[in-house]
Amino acid sequence: MTDAGGTTGAHSTEVVARLRNALHDRVDTSPDALTAARADKSGHASAGTPLAVVHAASIADVQATMRIAAETRTPVVPRGAGTGLAGGANTGTGEISLSLRSMDRILDVRPDDLLAVVEPGILNADLNAKLESHGVWWAPDPASRSISTVGGNIATGAGGLLCAKYGVVRDAVLALDVVLADGRLIHTGHRSVKGVTGLDLTSLFIGSEGVLGVVVGATLKLRRLAPGQVHTLAALFPDVRTAAAASAAVTAVGLQPSVMELMDATCLAAAHRLLHLAPPAGGAQLTVQTDGAASADEAAAIADVLRAAGGQVETARDQAEGERLLEIRRAMHPAMETLGTTLIEDVAVPRSRLAEMFDEIARVEREHGVVIPTVAHAGDGNLHPNFIFEGTEVPQKIWDAADDLFHAALRLGGTLTGEHGIGVLKSRWLAAELGDDQWQLQRSIKTVFDPLGILNPGKVFSE
Amino acid sequence: MTDAGGTTGAHSTEVVARLRNALHDRVDTSPDALTAARADKSGHASAGTPLAVVHAASIADVQATMRIAAETRTPVVPRGAGTGLAGGANTGTGEISLSLRSMDRILDVRPDDLLAVVEPGILNADLNAKLESHGVWWAPDPASRSISTVGGNIATGAGGLLCAKYGVVRDAVLALDVVLADGRLIHTGHRSVKGVTGLDLTSLFIGSEGVLGVVVGATLKLRRLAPGQVHTLAALFPDVRTAAAASAAVTAVGLQPSVMELMDATCLAAAHRLLHLAPPAGGAQLTVQTDGAASADEAAAIADVLRAAGGQVETARDQAEGERLLEIRRAMHPAMETLGTTLIEDVAVPRSRLAEMFDEIARVEREHGVVIPTVAHAGDGNLHPNFIFEGTEVPQKIWDAADDLFHAALRLGGTLTGEHGIGVLKSRWLAAELGDDQWQLQRSIKTVFDPLGILNPGKVFSE
Numbered sequence: 001m002t003d004a005g006g007t008t009g010a011h012s013t014e015v016v017a018r019l020r021n022a023l024h025d026r027v028d029t030s031p032d033a034l035t036a037a038r039a040d041k042s043g044h045a046s047a048g049t050p051l052a053v054v055h056a057a058s059i060a061d062v063q064a065t066m067r068i069a070a071e072t073r074t075p076v077v078p079r080g081a082g083t084g085l086a087g088g089a090n091t092g093t094g095e096i097s098l099s100l101r102s103m104d105r106i107l108d109v110r111p112d113d114l115l116a117v118v119e120p121g122i123l124n125a126d127l128n129a130k131l132e133s134h135g136v137w138w139a140p141d142p143a144s145r146s147i148s149t150v151g152g153n154i155a156t157g158a159g160g161l162l163c164a165k166y167g168v169v170r171d172a173v174l175a176l177d178v179v180l181a182d183g184r185l186i187h188t189g190h191r192s193v194k195g196v197t198g199l200d201l202t203s204l205f206i207g208s209e210g211v212l213g214v215v216v217g218a219t220l221k222l223r224r225l226a227p228g229q230v231h232t233l234a235a236l237f238p239d240v241r242t243a244a245a246a247s248a249a250v251t252a253v254g255l256q257p258s259v260m261e262l263m264d265a266t267c268l269a270a271a272h273r274l275l276h277l278a279p280p281a282g283g284a285q286l287t288v289q290t291d292g293a294a295s296a297d298e299a300a301a302i303a304d305v306l307r308a309a310g311g312q313v314e315t316a317r318d319q320a321e322g323e324r325l326l327e328i329r330r331a332m333h334p335a336m337e338t339l340g341t342t343l344i345e346d347v348a349v350p351r352s353r354l355a356e357m358f359d360e361i362a363r364v365e366r367e368h369g370v371v372i373p374t375v376a377h378a379g380d381g382n383l384h385p386n387f388i389f390e391g392t393e394v395p396q397k398i399w400d401a402a403d404d405l406f407h408a409a410l411r412l413g414g415t416l417t418g419e420h421g422i423g424v425l426k427s428r429w430l431a432a433e434l435g436d437d438q439w440q441l442q443r444s445i446k447t448v449f450d451p452l453g454i455l456n457p458g459k460v461f462s463e
Numbered sequence: 464m465t466d467a468g469g470t471t472g473a474h475s476t477e478v479v480a481r482l483r484n485a486l487h488d489r490v491d492t493s494p495d496a497l498t499a500a501r502a503d504k505s506g507h508a509s510a511g512t513p514l515a516v517v518h519a520a521s522i523a524d525v526q527a528t529m530r531i532a533a534e535t536r537t538p539v540v541p542r543g544a545g546t547g548l549a550g551g552a553n554t555g556t557g558e559i560s561l562s563l564r565s566m567d568r569i570l571d572v573r574p575d576d577l578l579a580v581v582e583p584g585i586l587n588a589d590l591n592a593k594l595e596s597h598g599v600w601w602a603p604d605p606a607s608r609s610i611s612t613v614g615g616n617i618a619t620g621a622g623g624l625l626c627a628k629y630g631v632v633r634d635a636v637l638a639l640d641v642v643l644a645d646g647r648l649i650h651t652g653h654r655s656v657k658g659v660t661g662l663d664l665t666s667l668f669i670g671s672e673g674v675l676g677v678v679v680g681a682t683l684k685l686r687r688l689a690p691g692q693v694h695t696l697a698a699l700f701p702d703v704r705t706a707a708a709a710s711a712a713v714t715a716v717g718l719q720p721s722v723m724e725l726m727d728a729t730c731l732a733a734a735h736r737l738l739h740l741a742p743p744a745g746g747a748q749l750t751v752q753t754d755g756a757a758s759a760d761e762a763a764a765i766a767d768v769l770r771a772a773g774g775q776v777e778t779a780r781d782q783a784e785g786e787r788l789l790e791i792r793r794a795m796h797p798a799m800e801t802l803g804t805t806l807i808e809d810v811a812v813p814r815s816r817l818a819e820m821f822d823e824i825a826r827v828e829r830e831h832g833v834v835i836p837t838v839a840h841a842g843d844g845n846l847h848p849n850f851i852f853e854g855t856e857v858p859q860k861i862w863d864a865a866d867d868l869f870h871a872a873l874r875l876g877g878t879l880t881g882e883h884g885i886g887v888l889k890s891r892w893l894a895a896e897l898g899d900d901q902w903q904l905q906r907s908i909k910t911v912f913d914p915l916g917i918l919n920p921g922k923v924f925s926e
Contacts, residue, residue, distance in 0.1 A: 112715045113813040135717070157659035168657060170666070171634060186901045192811035193843035194631060194881035196620035196670040197896050198923065199905045203633070203666030207659040224717045252575045254598070254687045293757060348655035350576040380656035418657035433660050438649045442662045444911045448904065460661065 012051050012094060015072045019052055019096070022064045026102075028053040037077075037097035040084035041144075042425055043341060044394070048093025050077075055102050059177070059185060059216045065098055066214065067183035075457050078210040080121065080152030083144045085344055086423025088156065088209045088459050098214065100151050107217070111136050114222045115174060115191060120151025120215050136222040139166035142419065143333070151215050157207025159419030164251070164379030165258045166223065168419070170206050177217030178205055181450040191219055204445075209421050210456040212449040226292045230258070231299035232322030233289075235311030236282030240264040240374070243284035244355040246309035247378035250288075251351050255302050257379060259289035261329045264358075266373035267386075270335035271328045282312060286378060287329050289322070332375050336386045339373070343387040343394050343425075345402060347409035348418030351381040360408035361385055368401035382418035407432070427462035475514050475557055478535045482515055482559070485527045489565075491516040500540075500560035503547035504607075505888055506804060507857070511556025513540075518562050522640070522648060522679045528561055529677065530646035538920050541673040543584065543615030546607045548807050549886025551619065551672045551922050561677065563614050570680070574599050577685045578637060578654060583614025583678050599685040602629035605882065606796070614678050620670025622882030627714070627842030628721045629686065631882070633669050640680030641668055644913040654682055667908075672884050673919040675912040689755045693721070694762035695785030696752075698774030699745030703727040703837070706747035707818040709772035710841035713751075714814050718765050720842060722752035724792045727821075729836035730849075733798035734791045745775060749841060750792050752785065795838050799849045802836070806850040806857050806888075808865060810872035811881030814844040823871035824848055831864035845881035870895070890925035 019027045028034075033053045039045035051074070056062045069076045077091040079099045091097040103119035106127065110116070111134045118127060124145040128137050140153055141160035148158070154176070159168045175189030189195065189202035205212055237243035243262055250260065263271065265283040272280050286306065290298040303313045316322035336342045349357045354376065361383075365372050376383040385405060387398045406416050406429050416426055416433050431439040443461050447453075482490045491497075496516045502508035514537070519525045532539045540554040542562045554560040566582035569590065573579070574597045581590060587608040591600050603616055604623035611621070617639070622631045638652030652658065652665035668675055700706035706725055713723065726734065728746040735743050749769065753761040766776045779785035799805045812820045817839065824846075828835050839846040848868060850861045869879050869892050879889055879896050894902040906924050910916075 110813070110815065112711065112815040114714075115813070157663070159657045159659075164656060167634075170663065171630075180900070180904075184900050186898060186904070188901065190811070190878040191813045191876040192845070192878055192881065193627060193814070194622045194811045194840075194845045195878035196622075196882060196884055197879045198885065198893055198902075199671055199675075199908060200620070200633065200666045200669060201901065201905065203663045207663055212662075248575065251577075348653070348657045350573070350578070350654045351656070352573065352575040377657075382655070382657045413654040415653040415655055415658035416660045418655065419659060421659055422661065430661055435649060437643070437647050438651065438664065439661075441643075441649070441911065442664065445662060445908060448907045448911060 011072070015068065015074050016052050018068045018072070019054060019065065022068060023054060023061055026055045026057055026061060028055060036082065037079065037091040040082045040087060040089045042085045042087045042423065043343065044087045044090065044425060046090040046092030050091040050095050050097045053097040053099055055099050057102050059179065062098065062179045062214050062216050063183040063185060065096065066179055066181060069096060069454050070182045070452060073452055073454060075454050077456050078155065078214045080149035080155065081123065081147055083148040083152065084156060084423060085346070085420040086425045088421050088423035088456070090424060100216070101149060103216065106130055109134050113191065114224070116220045116222055118150055118218055118220060120154070120218060121149050124148055124150055124153055131222065132225070135225050137225055138172060138220050139223050140169045140172050150218060154206055154215055154218055155209055156419070156421040159377070159382060161259045161261065161377060163377065164260070165256050170203060172221045173202060173206055173218055174221050175219035176202050176205050176215055178213040179216050180213050181452065181455050189219065207421065209423060209460050211446050211460050212455065228291065228293045228295050230319065230322060231290045231295045232316040232325050233299055233303055233313055234325045235286045235306040235313045236280065237284045237286070237311050238282060240284040240358050241355050242310050243286050244358050244378065246306050246311055247286055248352055248354055249309050250302055250305050251379065253305060255298055255305065257288045257298070257302060258291045259287070260379035261287045262376040262378040263329060263332065264374045266371065267332055267335065267375050270339060270373065271331040274331050274335040274338060275328065286311065287325055289326070336373060336388070340388040340390055341392065343398060343402065345385045345387065345405065346382070346417045346420040347385070347406065347414055348382040349409055349412045349414035353412040353414070354378060354381055357383060357409065357412055357414070361405065364401050364404045364408070368397065368404065370398060370401045422460045424459055427460055430460065474535070478531065478537050479515050481531045481535070482517060482528065485531060486517060486524055489518045489520060489524060491518060499545065500542065500554040503545045503550060503552045505548045505550045505886065506806065507550045507553065507888060509553040509555030513554040513558050513560045516560040516562055518565050520565050522642065525561065525642045525677050525679050526646040526648060528559065529642055529644060532559060532917050533645045533915060536915055536917060538917050540919050541618065541677045543612035543618065544586065544610055546611040546615065547619060547886060548809070548883040549888045551884055551886035551919070553887060563679070564612060566679065569593055572597050576654065577687070579683045579685055581613055581681055581683060583617070583681060584612050587611055587613055587616055594685065595688070598688050600688055601635060601683050602686050603632045603635050613681060617669055617678055617681055618672055619884040620882065622840070622845060624722045624724065624840060626840065627723070628719050633666060635684045636665060636669055636681055637684050638682035639665050639668050639678055641676040642679050643676050644915065644918050652682065670884065672886060672923050674909050674923050675918065691754065691756045691758050693782065693785060694753045694758045695779040695788050696762055696766055696776055697788045698749045698769040698776045699743065700747045700749070700774050701745060703747040703821050704818050705773050706749050707821050707841065709769050709774055710749055711815055711817055712772050713765055713768050714842065716768060718761055718768065720751045720761070720765060721754045722750065723842035724750045725839040725841040726792060726795065727837050729834065730795055730798065730838050733802055733836065734794040737794050737798040737801060738791065749774065750788055752789070799836065799851070803851040803853055804855065806861060806865065808848045808850065808868065809845070809880045809883040810848070810869065810877055811845040812872055812875045812877035816875040816877070817841060817844055820846060820872065820875055820877070824868065827864050827867050827871070831860065831867065833861060833864045885923045887922055890923055893923065
């Protein structure tokens, strides 16, 4: 529907004229803006070119855009910073790209109540930089945190590196302001810690990828900055299965690192090459960080578990050395780009099944003749298999391998997507996880919010 | 609708016959069972008598009940242990009471993955007693935990005493098995820590009070039992406002007790009388508990804050003495019953507004000439004002005072109900909090799940 839907010709000229009349220079039809709105960071772009990009500066701008869209039956694709990895913000022919990026103010910070009220366009890292002086932080920390918006984090239900200890976006939002498909504004949730008034629409909007409404404000649940030093260690293992089993052993004995990242041999070697480091002395690496009052003791205990599980442990002597250890993990995305074009996948499994999931990845590599370097947020069982290929279009062979991998994750009690969302790239597998009955039910809920089908059509629920 | 809806006469005889044919002796029409199904622990009962109570023993039983109900357009009211405080499980004329209480098995415990799969009828305390040997626990701890079911906790989105530190039910459920209005079974959520596949129906069902479907299984997110001793202290204050301000001061400096309960003068005096203790030496009491590795240090730091805020602090020397201090708080419900009939309310406000909410309660007492003894989960801003009256029906004067109180909570950025739910008792205020647009939207979602209107009609969304 993304490309087939929307308006064309005379009608589209009229829609743009109406937008301009209402929103003046916040309506952008420059070729650069239109081209940029076609894609996110998934590597996938829509086939056509959007009608216009609206740079909303206020809730009223969003409402005006939605009213015009509803009246003219024009599809609208909400957009943050465009850093998504599932094509959820990609905008095609005849569609309006509604950018929330300029709405980036912090409206209120209440350290006593551990909450902040923000506009959706603020970058995650910018928000946290500003919260620091209040002694608080917002825990969701997607790897994209320096370039992704809070609104985008909410739209995808983002995760990150710290989730096993500090939770995901769903755990960190108290209330939302949402503009509906027809331009009306609603307020869900509350500022109190507890609240069970009616249905939990706040949770329903989190991770809904713009198909239910446009998030224009969020009341975030904050945490206090923990006292104490961060401790970092890295452990090399002969192979990825041993490393995965070691990470499961850490959580199984009740230790809770703040970060526990796993890189397989290909990732590790590529990152070392990119950073001009000597080749790694092992086939997989776990990078672990602890924080809080008991940080040093926990790091020592984790080192013991990792050694017992066959790891060769290096402990950072100070924060700077810790940063250098983590830098290898952070180099992963650019390192993958040196290998070819990448389709970054995002399955999650129960932590105890992590080693089995790596077995499945090895099987898929073997059976489909593809290379799938994989990193994992090992502390929470979330894996990012990177399918490497040549060219700009994902070849059928890669999709076949991905299909095999998705079904393997589901068999292990896992899910298609831990933190990136469905977007356009995974919509064809959605019913496989939900079942047809639940898929239909979710589709009907979408229709309640968006009877005209103008909110991010073709995303999540492909027909 | 509760009493007006449903089936009567010849039709009801046929419905019961069909139920008996499918479910045999799990269909109970004894007068005692029918009378018991009319009420929960809110003090409110439905006007009429149900058709039958079905004691479901399996998912198939629930499906059979819902199929017959859908075919005969008979309302069904799901029920756990009947300990609700908002009338959500009250069953009236022509309705089927569907009891999940007999489905009380633990199906799977995975300490490594910190999850358990349970049937809905298991009592919260029984579950936790059985989890203890695995070194794990399920954190939601409503005051009713020894008599309320996990399914009921999920249906109401229950809170409890430990929520400020350990979260509410919404934070502690990974996946649900739900029988829909027409008898189909769906599985929402996943066993992994992360997962954003499609809309978050798991959250939508939590706190939905039986109006969307019947929860027949739950995958619960567990926590490890924390090492270390629990420390308990109690602090007496001259008045409730000073105590409320002291509790806000504790959270404002970043200390996180596991329990922080506030009792006002009337509650405190009534509990002391009930327990045959000497009259209290103050006008309000905070009872505080800390746990975890730093428990002793935290208790000492909290004691300092409370003393600085005007409290007279008593620290328990051991666990037994700690239990005695908490016993006074636990005696609250029976103590209230000595004062008259009680309407237990459940507003919540941001923690920093707790003292102001107590001012509002004092104002409502004064202006309406009513007595409202109040306890609060002070750590999370959740208050239980107890409206005391004579007789069995809530008099209009009490409803007028409650109405005033609800609007005061909303003005302070709070909510009608922190943890008890809307049920029948608060449905007339629902739109005041949600706004008409959101109320309509939620009502439409209900219709997607229950097009025939047979699932707990008249609850939450009264017409």
